[in-house]
Amino acid sequence: MRDLAGQTAFVTGAASGIGLGIATALSQAGVKVMLCDIEEEALKKAVADLKTRTNVDVDGVKADVSLKGELQAAADATVARYGKIHILVNNAGVGGGGVYRDWTDAGWNWVLGVNLMSVIWGFEIFGPLIEAHGEGGQIVSTASVSGLITGPSPAYDVSKYGVVALSEGMRNALAPRKIGVSVLCPGIIRTQIMTSRRNVPQRFAGAVGKPPPAEGRRAEFIKALQERINNGIDPLYVGELVREAIENDWPYIFTDTEHEQFIDQRFAAIKQGFDRIRRRTPRR
Numbered sequence: 277m278r279d280l281a282g283q284t285a286f287v288t289g290a291a292s293g294i295g296l297g298i299a300t301a302l303s304q305a306g307v308k309v310m311l312c313d314i315e316e317e318a319l320k321k322a323v324a325d326l327k328t329r330t331n332v333d334v335d336g337v338k339a340d341v342s343l344k345g346e347l348q349a350a351a352d353a354t355v356a357r358y359g360k361i362h363i364l365v366n367n368a369g370v371g372g373g374g375v376y377r378d379w380t381d382a383g384w385n386w387v388l389g390v391n392l393m394s395v396i397w398g399f400e401i402f403g404p405l406i407e408a409h410g411e412g413g414q415i416v417s418t419a420s421v422s423g424l425i426t427g428p429s430p431a432y433d434v435s436k437y438g439v440v441a442l443s444e445g446m447r448n449a450l451a452p453r454k455i456g457v458s459v460l461c462p463g464i465i466r467t468q469i470m471t472s473r474r475n476v477p478q479r480f481a482g483a484v485g486k487p488p489p490a491e492g493r494r495a496e497f498i499k500a501l502q503e504r505i506n507n508g509i510d511p512l513y514v515g516e517l518v519r520e521a522i523e524n525d526w527p528y529i530f531t532d533t534e535h536e537q538f539i540d541q542r543f544a545a546i547k548q549g550f551d552r553i554r555r556r557t558p559r560r
C-alpha cells in the first residue's frame with residue numbers, strides 16, 4: 277500500500293460533488309491538493325472550507341478543462357505552486373447533450389469536451405509531469421456506470437465509454453512508467469450533476485439544445501432521477517474509496533453494486549454474439 281502523505285494531487289471539478297469528496301478525502305490523508313474548477317465562487321469556498329477543516333496545504337485554480345490551453349495553464353500553476361505532482365484526478369463532468377432528434381453539435385461538443393477531451397489532455401499534460409520526478413503516481417478518471425452500460429443520454433454515454441477505454445489502454449501503457457491508472461465508475465451519487473447546465477461555457481450558450489421538458493414521460497424520468505440523486509451515495513464516501521484505490525492501485529472503482537446485473541447482461545449479450553458465430557466456419 278502506498279503512503280500518500282506529503283504528495284500532491286490535482287483534482288478537476290473539485291468545487292462540488294464527487295470532486296470535492298475526493299479532494300477532501302485526499303487532504304485528510306495529508307495530500308496537498310490543487311482544486312480546479314470552472315466555477316470561481318464555489319471553488320473559493322471549497323478551498324477555504326478545506327483549509328479550515330484539514331489544515332493541509334490546499335489551493336485552487338480556475339479553468340475550463342474543455343479548453344486545452346486553460347488545463348495547461350492550470351498544470352503550470354500547480355507546478356509553480358507545489359513543484360511535483362503525483363496524483364491527477366480527471367473528474368470534471370457534465371450531464372446532458374440532448375437526446376435523439378433533439379441533440380445539437382454544440383451539445384455533443386460541450387459534453388465530449390468536458391467529459392472526454394479534458395481526460396485525454398489530462399493524460400497528455402500531467403503524465404510527463406508525474407513521470408519527471410520518478411517517484412511514481414496515479415491517474416484516476418471519473419467515468420460512470422454509464423461507461424459500461426448505456427442509458428438515455430447518448431453524448432454522456434459515449435463520453436464515459438471513452439473514459440473507460442482510455443483508462444484501460446493507458447493502464448498498460450503507463451505501468452512501466454510507474455504511473456497507476458484507475459477508472460471510477462460511480463452509481464448514483466448525491467451531487468449537483470442535474471444542474472450541469474449552470475456550467476455551459478459562453479461559446480456554446482443557447483446552442484446545446486433545449487432544456488428537458490417540464491411535462492411528459494421524459495420529465496417524469498428526470499424527476500425520478502433527481503429523487504434518486506437526492507438520496508444518492510455520499511460524495512465523501514466516494515472520495516474515501518478513491519483514496520483507497522490510489523493507495524492500492526485498483527483498476528476499477530465502483531461505489532456500489534446496484535448496476536452490476538445490467539453490466540452482466542451486457543457481457544452476456546456480447547458473449548451470445550460469439551456463441552452465435554462459433555458454430556459457423558469462417559469464410560476467408
Ligand SMILES: NC(=O)c1ccc[n+]([C@@H]2O[C@H](COP(=O)([O-])OP(=O)(O)OC[C@H]3O[C@@H](n4cnc5c(N)ncnc54)[C@H](O)[C@@H]3O)[C@@H](O)[C@H]2O)c1
Nearest residue numbers: 289292293294314340341368369420462464465467468469
Ligand atoms: N452524481 C452522479 O450520480 C454521478 C454518477 C456517475 C458519474 N458521475 C461523474 O462524476 C463527475 C463529477 O460530477 P458530480 O456528480 O460531482 O457533479 P457536480 O455538478 O456536483 O460536480 C461537477 C463539477 O465539475 C465542474 N465543471 C463542470 N464543467 C467544468 C469545466 N468545463 N471545467 C472545469 N470544471 C467543470 C462543476 O463546476 C462542478 O464543480 C462527473 O464526471 C460525472 O459525470 C456522477
